[in-house]
Amino acid sequence: MRPLADGLEIPSGREIALKPGGHHLMLIGLHRALRSGEVIPVAFEFEGAAAQTVGFHVRSVSAPQGADHE
Numbered sequence: 001m002r003p004l005a006d007g008l009e010i011p012s013g014r015e016i017a018l019k020p021g022g023h024h025l026m027l028i029g030l031h032r033a034l035r036s037g038e039v040i041p042v043a044f045e046f047e048g049a050a051a052q053t054v055g056f057h058v059r060s061v062s063a064p065q066g067a068d069h070e
């Protein structure tokens with residue numbers, strides 16, 4: 001795993017899937033442990049577009065995989 005120095009390009013009108021084994025998010029510098037069941041807001045900043053905040057549901061690593069975001 002390595003950070004993308006120039007960010008992740010999402011072409012206009014297209015989608016990028018974030019998933020294990022592919023592009024994904026890594027939360028670093030957390031000030032406390034995350035608790036299963038809570039929703040954490042994550043802000044996405046875009047070049048030339050408005051920022052968007054998405055709420056992600058925290059789940060245990062043993063929970064089934066799915067789209068846990070709002």
